[in-house]
Amino acid sequence: MKTRILTVVLAMFTVVAFAQKKEIKRAGKAVEKGDFQEAKSYLQQAEAQLANADQDEQADYYLYKGYALIGTGENVPTADLLAAADSFKKAAELGHKDAGEGLTAASNALVTAAISDQEAEKYTEAAEKLFTSYELNKEDTLYLYYAASNAVNAKDYDTALEYYEELRDLGFSGEETQYTAVNKETGEEEMMGSKEQRDLFVKSGEYINPQEKVSESKKGEIAKNIALIYMQLGEEEKAVEAMEIAKQANPGDIGLMQAEADMYYGMGDMQKYREIMEQVVEHTPDNAVLYYNLGVSTAELGEKEQAIDYYNKALELDPEMSNARINIAYVILSNEEPIVEEMNQLGMSKADQKKYDELAEKRQNLYKEALPHLEKVLDKDPTNVEAARTIMNIHYQLNQTEKAEAMKQRIAEMEAANQ
Template sequence: MKKHFIAALAILISTVTFAQKKELREAEKAIKKSNFAEAKSILGQLDPNSMDDKYKANYYYLNAEALYANGSANNDDIAKALKSLGLIEEGLETETAELKTTMVQSFVTQANEAYEGKDYSTSSKNFENAYRVSTRDTLYLYYAAITASGVQEFDRALVLYEELDDLGYTGIEVEYYAIIKDSGEEEVFASKTMRDLSVKSGTHIKPAERITESKREEIVKAIASIYKSKGENDKALNAISKARKENPEDLNLLISEANLYFELGNNEKFKELLEVATAKDPNNAELQFNLGVLSQDSGDLDMAKKYYDKAIELDPSYVNAKINMAAMILGKEKALIEEMNSLGGSPADNKRYDELKAQRLEIYKSSIPYLESVLETDPSNIDAAKTLMNIYSATGDTAKQKAMKAKVESLGGN
């Protein structure tokens, strides 16, 4: 009785195996005829867990082909196709590699076409698909993230950016380029071999290479910005703080953290980090300027002047520092005017009035060099021109007042 049972079971297994093999062949035939719906229907009736190991790889491969449908599938089916490919443990290595290559090329082509057509959402999804097939090509994941962010698909972009962050992606690579002989323009090549062949053929000259800049700061700032827009400020700060711990000497990350605190209204922390940044990079005019703004806002005008003057010393063309200096100087006039208007007609009041008038004149004169310097750097700055015109008038410099009036009129002012 036991022998009959074993024999019956063996016949059943043989029958099932034969049926599986037959259905896999039918699915393969349907795929070759591009009948992907039929292939999916056939494969959907099979359970790979009940298959012999030698048929499992074939099932998962055919399932991926059917779902992918030569690139015409929707994103849900593409995701299932990629998952199916990932379940192939051994066997069909050559076929799987060829299918993956075809899929990557198709996704990248569709991504580029969508990008050129300004369909950035579709472009992003195709770049992501290309990466999911070939995870060594992290550049596709980066493209997917920035294009998703560009169309404000922030939740999806955040997932992609955080995946890049977890991978430690920097985007730093060697870039090979040469000059086009006929036009003199620079062309970047996909590889050193392609560049060298172009130079050898005579179409290009002056071959060279360079290291691209890190995209680390951009990625971290994007993560922080998205969290900030969602009102999750702690996560925004943690993103940059984490990156800074990994790269404590990265000045750009330090400044990004400082700016985030500023955007969140924490001026004290902003100033603290700016001072750290300034110590690391004492020749950075922008840092000096920002510290000047903070000092001015807090009422420490002497310190603000020190920072503004340092910014101008480091960068003589720094217009904003000159404008802020002039505005800060002229701001002292308000208190003098208020006191002048409060005085009576007594001899003592008249004497004090003359003293205040003289101080006011000195204020005007001390602002002139900064405003004149603004116009040297930015001749079309009509606000600086109008202010100078009025100051020349107040200081009695008629010739300069007339010249500046003509300049204001030439700039479209009254």
């Protein structure tokens, strides 16, 4: 009696296992013909007895499930993409020879979806997908970098910090060789997919001036972001410590020096910021933006003449830098306040009246000194309402009513055009 029952149970198990194997094969055929919904149906039927399947059958199951979840790759829900990635990983662990292709397909689908999320400002979803793509292939560290950036945009600083610290520990620099050539027709430099492609285009005669460039290291940016995140979390000591560790690992790195300066700027330590920025300028003396930033920090320290010198240096290197011209004018005009305060404190005596007239003339000279800088800004950018409004006010102060009214009309036209 016991033997007969055992025989029946074994027979039932054989039937179930055979049916399960058949469902998995049918799912595979459905995937091949692109009927992903049918594949899901077969896989659902096979799932109940999956634990009883042999390793090869389980590997097939997870491979087909991954492809069924991805489908055409368009408008796939996040949960399905993540589940597909997990299925391909299981197929790989079970030794399926085609799991690698599946992992690549899942990675591509995740990255494509992450780009869409990023464009839609769904930064949390984008970060999750990019991190999952990185986990599918740890060599794709660039995806981890982009995952960290999206986590910052999502204001998920804890996650961003975790990703950036992993990038730092991996020694990720993001440097890559870029192959470029100039399109003879457009005169523009274009980036090529490979050296071979670049050389082929140059050989065709349609491109000239082939170049190889190494992209800028991202180590400084990563160190800066780690420090800034610690600052965001209110942990300034850890921010400084993180920067020191990065500097020890990468001595002389200009990007790190800039990052350290930015960190101290964020802390409000203008003196330390300027000290480091001056070191950066020594290494990169032809960078107009650095001189402009030094002008800003020096002005905040109250060293106005030095700030103007930095702004002028920035303009020597980049004559189109309108912000530097505006800031020069504002530094000059910032000297007006103490003059006005002194004028207001004077009495009615002859001596006070004489002093008042001297201060009034000094005030007028400030306006005359600032005016050319603002006029140059407006010449280069006729839509700059901020510069135009300041020019108008200066003309009023100089009793140049006709010029002031003309500028007032011009401002009205600018504002109407922007509505």
